[in-house]
Amino acid sequence: MNKPKIASDWICGCAGCHMSLLDMDERILKIVELADLRATPITDLKEPDESGVDVGVLEGGINNSANEEVAHKMRARSKILVALGDCAVFGGVPAMRNFCGVEAALRRAYVEAESNEPGSEIPNDPELATMTQTRAIHEVVPVDYNVPGCPPDPDVIFHVLSELAQGRKPEIKDDLLHWH
């Protein structure tokens, strides 16, 4: 089989971009026809092939050391890297945390929030990923295509994937370009 391989993953996003991907309805069969859908959060295979894929898609920005690893791995294993959605492209909603900083955000979430048990603490297991400032993917690894939208329209995702699967450069403009 020599169909181009596509893999995707989500990091600091809300899964909405992948929902929008599914929202392309029967056109997803067209994608399957054109490409070999490999590891994605919604298929069984969870890691992009070690041998590499043609197109890697990342939803979400990068807000901790684990996200960084995923981004680096996807970049290393993909010929073309696509940042999908506003969080991946700009930082998005999670980037609002950058206004107060990591410390204050953790304290608010684990200590101060009304839903916490009295005496709750910020988790400090050394196994846990370390929080960082929230960044767009292109701030951490080089990105070939930024596909904004919160989430991007199914039409936009279909356009990008089908163009890439057919070896063309997707043009994201006019009706296909929106940041919300």
Added chain:
Amino acid sequence: MVQITINNKQIDVPEGTTVLRAAEMAGIQIPKLCEHKELTPYGGCRLCIVEVQGVRVPMASCTLPVNNGMVVNTETEAIKKSRKFILSMLFSERNHFCPFCQVSGGDCELQNAAYHEEMTHWPIQPGWNDFPVDTSHPYFVLDNNRCILCRRCVRACAEMAGNFTLSVAERGAKSMIVADTDVPLGDSTCIKCGSCVQVCPTGALIDRTSAYQGHDEKMTEIKSVCVGCSVGCSINILVRDNRIVRIEGDWEGSVNHGVLCEHGRYDPTTEARKRITTPMMKKNGKLEPVSWEDALNAVKDKLQPLAGNKNGIAALASTRLNAETLTAFKDLFESKIQSGMVTSIEEGVPSSAVMKFSEKQGEFEGKLDMLRSADAVMCVGANIGRSHMVAGFLFKRNLNKGTRFINIDPEESELDELANISLKAKPGSDLALIKGMQAVIHKEGLERSSLTITNADEWIAQAVSASGISAEQIAQAARILAHSVTPVILFGKGVTAQRDEKIVEALYQLAVQIGAIDQERSSLLSIKGEANSLSAALMGLDQPFKLDGQKVTYVAVGDDYVSKYLVEKAAKSAYLVVQASYESKLTENADVVLPVSIWAEQEGHYVNLDGRAQKTAKAISAPENVRDNLDVLNDLAKRMNLALDTDWQTAIRGRKSSVSLN
């Protein structure tokens, strides 16, 4: 004319045209942000850069005047690259979270510009600094996180409203839009005209009522006229699902050129009065809903026997009603029923003295436009800071450029601070004061056209003793007027309420004396009252309202506000019929209430204070059981076997007008 070539297109444009405008004339749009056609070019955002042959660096086209033979290119690769860079810098400075911004998706000029350059991301990420959000203003929010410092708001506040509230504090990256000395907008000198919001290209100024109510493309835009006062500003009503979402000043408006005041922009969308949606009649001391049939028949039964009886019915109409309705109203009650007490709710307070003087003098008033170029303005008893505000904007915007302002009004107001001279004359002393000014000008030989003044010193002495103002101050005010080249005298209710045409005459003489009135022009103008004040006056609906044993009082209030004074006066009625849109003390006291449409639910004509006949449009539909003001009168007449005249154009020509009508 100068010839210029833009993108290989040759075009001749008038000298002094900017390259940006010249391109527009040639049908070429240059991306821009800080530039706005009604504001002075500022050249701050640099997005409008173009390549000029022979010039090494890109030039901002909004401030660049054309030169003969200039060759300009707007879409070279280098220019496009620079534009993208400029936009990148703008996005990196503040925090733009488009997914939850009310203007994202069509109504943001910044985002549209980025889309135009096909930007899929920000090459330079923002620094995530938190910028202040000011939520203290009743009508809008200022979110500095979305501000691009284009200063359109600052310029609009100064150049449109003449209010100078907004400015930029600090410099460079620390620059911030602030009100006054960096006080919350809600505590500032802002007069709530909303001009800043209308011109803001981004989502930084958020209109409280229309935000998130849909994009502009989802709205139907209806051109109409504000009926808030007699200035008659042109408006665009943005409607969605039969609801007024927002009102904007019409840039094409001949009176206002886009600007509006608080009343015109926000009153309709913040209306709090309760709508009347069914006809009602008083039964056992309580108003009960009834059918139109019953209500109108009851009124007919009351009116019909009183026809021909001069003292049978008192009829009052609001001057916020359109001219068609006022004409029918006058025809029904004055011509057909022959009542002797048919007038307007304003009772001619803002107009009767003016009308009396015009009977003698003919058209003596000027046009609003002259306020734009006035180098001195004297307001007498006209608080243009509270009503007729746009008339004030027309010259307030020039106060920083040397226009002098004299305010004569016993009432304290914020105008006092703006005025070069503020005279607090004792009430009732206007005539003496104006004559005193005439005398000073005469005595000091400053007249452009001389008046017969027998004893100048005596007039001055009388002015001083009557008004309580020093001779020196009177002289100062007089000198300002006499020395100016394009003086304008505005007067309002403070003068006309005295119902004394002698004061109007004195103002006229003063205007002639200082050259404000000559063969070519008249720069004397009264601001009148409500939207159709002048129409009503021209129809003769301007006598004082007196109840004198009438059996029925009919008040056509329409959507007007009801004063306590009117409620008290009408309370003495034997039988009260009220035609109104909103509940009030007056409708509470009524025996019959007829629910009618508001201004935006009907079309009709208004004659503004300087004689422009303008038409309002029907923008929304009235509630189910509510009827048009004119329909109600027509139906009532039909039940009495009468047909009403609605030829308003003839009706307003029944009397000599004080302004030319057009």
